Every structure is written in C-alpha cells, then in structure tokens.
Amino acid sequence: MDIRSSEPDLRALMISGLDGDSAAHRALLERLSGQLRAYFKGQLNRVGRGPVEAEDLVQEALIAIHTRRHTYDRAQLFTPWVYGIARYKFLDYLRRTKVSAADVPIDEAQDLAVQDDSAQVESSLDLKRLLAELSPKARQAIQYVKLDGLSVSEAAARSGMSESAVKVSVHRGLKALARLIGEEKPL
Amino acid sequence: MKTDQLIDMLSTNVEPVQQGRVRKTLVGALVVGGAAAFCLMLTTVGLRTGVTDGFLPGYLTLKLLFTLSLIGVGAALLERLMRPGQDGRKLFAFLFLPFFIVVCAGVASLVFGQPMAWGRMMFGMHWATCLLCIPLFAVVPFAALIWALRKGAPTNLRQAGAIAGLVAGALGATAYAFHCPDDSVPFIAIWYGTLVAFCGVIGAILGPRLLRW
Numbered sequence: 001m002d003i004r005s006s007e008p009d010l011r012a013l014m015i016s017g018l019d020g021d022s023a024a025h026r027a028l029l030e031r032l033s034g035q036l037r038a039y040f041k042g043q044l045n046r047v048g049r050g051p052v053e054a055e056d057l058v059q060e061a062l063i064a065i066h067t068r069r070h071t072y073d074r075a076q077l078f079t080p081w082v083y084g085i086a087r088y089k090f091l092d093y094l095r096r097t098k099v100s101a102a103d104v105p106i107d108e109a110q111d112l113a114v115q116d117d118s119a120q121v122e123s124s125l126d127l128k129r130l131l132a133e134l135s136p137k138a139r140q141a142i143q144y145v146k147l148d149g150l151s152v153s154e155a156a157a158r159s160g161m162s163e164s165a166v167k168v169s170v171h172r173g174l175k176a177l178a179r180l181i182g183e184e185k186p187l
Numbered sequence: 188m189k190t191d192q193l194i195d196m197l198s199t200n201v202e203p204v205q206q207g208r209v210r211k212t213l214v215g216a217l218v219v220g221g222a223a224a225f226c227l228m229l230t231t232v233g234l235r236t237g238v239t240d241g242f243l244p245g246y247l248t249l250k251l252l253f254t255l256s257l258i259g260v261g262a263a264l265l266e267r268l269m270r271p272g273q274d275g276r277k278l279f280a281f282l283f284l285p286f287f288i289v290v291c292a293g294v295a296s297l298v299f300g301q302p303m304a305w306g307r308m309m310f311g312m313h314w315a316t317c318l319l320c321i322p323l324f325a326v327v328p329f330a331a332l333i334w335a336l337r338k339g340a341p342t343n344l345r346q347a348g349a350i351a352g353l354v355a356g357a358l359g360a361t362a363y364a365f366h367c368p369d370d371s372v373p374f375i376a377i378w379y380g381t382l383v384a385f386c387g388v389i390g391a392i393l394g395p396r397l398l399r400w
Contacts, residue, residue: 082271
C-alpha cells in the first residue's frame with residue numbers, strides 16, 4: 001500500500017474516531033496494526049532482533065495511539081503523528097533493552113506504509129494477568145466498559161462510581177496497561 | 188493476548204475527544220505555575236517600590252519584555268513538542284533571539300557606560316537574591332509544565348524537558364522582576380539570561396526521566 005493513498009483514509013477514520021465513532025476507530029486500529037506490525041518487524045530486523053517482540057510493540061503502540069489520540073491536531077497530517085508514536089515506542093523499547101539508538105539505521109515515515117496482517121498473532125502477554133495488576137477501580141472500569149461493552153452510565157451505576165470517575169479510571173487503566181506491556185517484556 | 192482482542196477492547200465505547208485539550212492543559216499549567224511563582228515572590232521578597240501605585244518602572248518593563256517573549260515562544264514550542272510528528276525547529280531560532288538581543292544591549296550599555304560603573308551595572312546590589320530567587324520561583328512552574336507535558340505525548344524528552352525548564356525559569360524571572368531593584372541592562376543579560384538558561388539545562392537533564400511514557 002502506498003502511503004499517499006492511505007493518508008486521507010486513515011485521517012478520515014481518525015477524525016471520526018475522535019468524534020466518538022467506534023466503528024471508525026476500530027477500522028483505524030485494525031489498519032494501523034498491520035502497518036505497525038510490518039514497521040516493528042522491519043525495525044527489529046535492522047537491529048538484529050527477532051520478530052517475537054514485534055507484537056508486544058504493536059500492542060503497546062496501539063494503546064498509546066488510543067490513550068493519546070487527543071494530541072493529534074486535526075489540521076495536520078495523520079501519518080507523521082502515528083509514525084512519531086511508533087518511532088518513540090521503538091526507541092523506548094531499545095532504551096529499555098539497552099541497544100543504543102545510534103545502532104538504528106535511519107528510517108522514514110514511508111516505512112510505516114507496508115501492511116502485515118499475520119492474523120491472530122499473540123503477544124507474549126496475558127490480558128487477564130495484566131488486568132490483575134491494575135488497581136481494582138481501573139480493572140473494574142475496564143472490565144465493564146471495554147470488555148463487557150456496558151455504557152459509561154451503566155458501568156457507573158453498577159460500580160457505584162460517578163460517570164466521570166469511570167471515564168478517568170478507564171483512561172488511567174489503559175495507560176497503566178501500556179506501561180505494564182512495556183515492563184513485562186520477556187527478554 | 189491477541190492483538191484483535193486488544194483492538195476490540197480499545198474500540199468499545201469510544202468516547203468523543205474534546206478539541207484543544209492539549210492547549211488547555213498547557214495554558215492551565217502556565218497560569219497555575221505563574222500564579223504560584225508570583226505568590227511566592229509576594230510572600231518572600233515582596234514587590235519593589237513603585238509597582239504598587241500602578242506605575243511600571245522602565246527597567247521592569249524591559250525585564251518583562253525579555254521573560255514574556257521567552258514564555259510566549261517557549262509555550263508555542265511546548266505545544267508542538269506535546270504532539271508527535273510536529274516539528275518546532277523554526278521556533279527554536281526565536282527562542283535564541285531574546286537572549287541575543289539582551290546580551291547585545293548589555294554589552295552596548297557597558298561600552299557606552301562609565302568603566303567605573305561596570306561592577307555596579309553587572310552585579311547590581313542584589314545579585315545573590317536574584318541567583319537564589321529565580322530558580323526557587325521556577326520550581327512550581329516546572330512541576331506544572333511537566334504535569335502538562337505528561338498529559339501530551341512528547342517524543343523528544345530531552346528537548347521537551349529543556350523547554351519546560353526554560354519556560355519555568357522565565358516564569359520565575361517574571362515573578363522576580365516585580366521585586367528586583369537592580370536596574371541595568373547588563374544585570375538583566377547576566378543574571379536573568381544565565382539563570383533562565385540554567386533552568387533549561389536542569390530541565391534537559393530531568394526531562395528523559397520525568398517524561399517517559
């Protein structure tokens with residue numbers, strides 16, 4: 001896929017997602033996961049790492065894209081924004097695993113344009129175990145809203161939290177999840 | 188965990204995102220930090236004479252021109268640095284401009300001044316208070332700006348930390364300017380300039396540790 005052809009589509013999906021369109025948000029994340037997978041596999045290959053960790057990085061980047069989507073400026077191009085996040089997550093991964101950024105060959109936003117849909121890839125992480133490490137409040141909020149698909153007001157009624165507390169708990173929980181995915185990386 | 192599972196989770200009940208949240212967070216941090224620095228100045232060293240009767244001494248205006256221009260450019264740069272994929276390279280030049288101007292003006296006023304008065308012009312009466320107060324007043328603004336940056340997605344942590352430090356230093360210097368009784372351009376260039384830059388260096392050192400996400 002060519003980056004110039006995907007940009008308008010992805011950007012439209014992103015903006016719909018920002019306005020609260022779940023289907024568009026899902027479509028966006030699905031397409032991005034393929035691009036991110038190809039990107040991370042390529043990058044890992046360049047630094048002489050196997051592709052095993054690619055899926056962890058894909059998931060970490062997806063959570064980051066989701067929880068930080070308010071930082072996307074609708075007036076700007078979308079691809080550089082995603083690429084900025086993907087590259088940051090990759091360099092952060094190298095820092096954690098002690099490979100110098102100087103060893104990383106120069107790459108460009110174009111590298112994100114390739115798709116890789118290795119279907120049903122599993123990362124090394126178990127969602128249940130990760131959720132167990134969250135605070136009870138965040139775990140409950142994510143369970144209700146994100147896994148059971150309850151609306152925020154239903155989740156609020158069931159858990160006895162206010163609606164805004166549920167929203168905040170979900171948001172914090174997802175960020176914590178991203179952190180856990182980062183830390184738990186088996187080496 | 189399968190990536191599809193994760194995508195399911197993330198795209199269930201997607202909340203609409205308010206526009207302009209990044210800017211609001213940043214402005215909030217600037218206001219809170221600035222107010223805290225000003226209050227700290229009032230309770231510790233107090234206002235200089237002349238400000239209370241609504242009259243801005245000329246040198247106070249000069250000092251504010253220097254610090255506020257740094258805060259303006261720095262804040263614009265911070266907003267870019269909070270968004271991945273945006274590059275504020277052009278703005279960097281504008282950040283050096285206030286320093287450059289104040290140093291040139293300082294040198295000029297020394298050259299045209301009496302060599303006898305040089306010591307007084309450069310060190311004033313209260314350089315030690317200045318040395319202590321600007322970094323001290325910058326602490327709360329720095330914390331507020333780091334908080335704001337963490338709400339964003341900075342991808343260049345050292346740079347973001349440096350600019351946060353610089354803006355915090357400029358906020359501290361703004362507050363101190365309302366006390367500062369030393370009126371000379373070389374004093375502004377040496378003490379204000381160096382201390383604000385020093386805060387930037389501290390920010391650059393702390394940035395990667397404080398801003399990781």
